[in-house]
Amino acid sequence: MRHKRRLAGLACAALALASCGGRQPLKPVAGQELPAVPVGAATAPTGAQLMTPSTQARPQRNVELLTQSQKRQADEFDLPPEKQP
Template sequence: MRHALFLSLLPLAACGQVEPLQPAVGTRAPVAPAQSARAPTTEEMLTPPTVARPVRQEDTLRRSEEREDDPFDLPPR
């Protein structure tokens, strides 16, 4: 049973190749987007836009201020 599991997972170990991505043989890279001067490179397509990684805001208060009373901040029952 162990050997069968090992042999079934062995091909997965080989699929982590480290080399630049290239289009498959006989196919072309994606065409340039509308109103773009050139097609994006592989690195540009793999880099997430800034919208996908928003900046984290820790707290909306910038200075040491008293917080307003919160009518929904009730003690537990």
């Protein structure tokens, strides 16, 4: 039983060490071109710019809590379904 636990622990440690990757700047693969320059841009975006999400892709969260309860306003379009003949 101990042998299996030790083997599982070694496997997890090896997996954790193998998953550690180096952080190097992005470079295009040899023989391939960079992406085309976007319309309206003066220069092509760098690798770091391509990896940074835009505000639209990652909007900021609104975490404001409701501090007091508010009565729901009447909705004139909240009607019951009509019965069909």
